Amino acid sequence: MGSQAGLTISLVQMDCRAGEPVANFAVAADCIGEAARRGSQLVVLPELWSTACSLERAAELASPLANTPADGGWFGEFARLARTHGVWLAGSLLEASAGRYFNSHVLYGPDGCLQAVYRKMHLFRLMDEEKYLTPGDAAVLIDTPWGKTGLTICYDLRFPELFRRYALDGARLILVPAEWPHPRRAHWRTLLRARAIENQCFIASCNRVGTTGSNTFFGASAIIDPWGETVVEGGEAAMILTATIDLSLVDTVRRRIPVFEDRRPELY
Numbered sequence: 001m002g003s004q005a006g007l008t009i010s011l012v013q014m015d016c017r018a019g020e021p022v023a024n025f026a027v028a029a030d031c032i033g034e035a036a037r038r039g040s041q042l043v044v045l046p047e048l049w050s051t052a053c054s055l056e057r058a059a060e061l062a063s064p065l066a067n068t069p070a071d072g073g074w075f076g077e078f079a080r081l082a083r084t085h086g087v088w089l090a091g092s093l094l095e096a097s098a099g100r101y102f103n104s105h106v107l108y109g110p111d112g113c114l115q116a117v118y119r120k121m122h123l124f125r126l127m128d129e130e131k132y133l134t135p136g137d138a139a140v141l142i143d144t145p146w147g148k149t150g151l152t153i154c155y156d157l158r159f160p161e162l163f164r165r166y167a168l169d170g171a172r173l174i175l176v177p178a179e180w181p182h183p184r185r186a187h188w189r190t191l192l193r194a195r196a197i198e199n200q201c202f203i204a205s206c207n208r209v210g211t212t213g214s215n216t217f218f219g220a221s222a223i224i225d226p227w228g229e230t231v232v233e234g235g236e237a238a239m240i241l242t243a244t245i246d247l248s249l250v251d252t253v254r255r256r257i258p259v260f261e262d263r264r265p266e267l268y
Helices: 020-039 055-060 074-085 156-157 160-168 185-199 248-256
Strands: 008-012 043-044 087-097 098-109 114-119 138-143 147-151 173-179 202-207 210-213 215-218 222-224 230-233 239-246
Touching: 008 020, 008 147, 008 202, 008 222, 020 043, 020 074, 020 239, 043 202, 055 087, 055 098, 055 210, 074 087, 074 098, 087 173, 098 147, 098 173, 098 210, 114 138, 147 160, 156 185, 160 185, 173 185, 185 202, 185 222, 222 239, 239 248
Parallel strands: 008 043, 043 087, 147 173, 173 202
Antiparallel strands: 008 239, 087 098, 098 114, 138 147, 202 222, 210 215, 222 230
């Protein structure tokens, strides 16, 4: 894994074909392989990258969660890619569980074993998510070799309380896979920087590109540092963005401007 401070991340900004997991997995496999060749330790894919937002077909496209590649299904295939390439692998897929469907952000370790699963809490009504999905009911913060990492998905970015909870609990990095469309690119860029600045942590966000139905997605995947500075940011084409971050910057910024020590929550 390298040192605790240094972490190389790749963001796989891909065009996701609606309802075509076989095709999307083929693209993802190539991209993850390329990210591994670049020395990436963590690879992040977009929200619902394997199916796009084909929620009306959830019964057909969703699969049960897999703890290892041997468990099979689409999650098992994702786990297999993590193990094959020896990387930490994050992104969200449609999960089927007891007749319900979730938008589930999973993190697999380099051994292909499930390390964490976060089910999207805030369902986005502009895309009818509440008609097809069950909302998650738990925040997920995980200890990793590079420090505590919080999991979110897309619309969660508009809910600062979740990000603040992660920061107060020690998050150094928060991951945001997304399907964020035009015309709200300015919101995306502003909110990513706001969440990084106010919580003094790194934000790694991976947004898809391409068009599904009436929605066109603009990419602009990015890693933002605790000062709100852009480490790397994509355009509107499919691409793999790779950067190495020094997580000790989180501690530096929190010492320099002691926001958490100066909070007065009893007055809010």
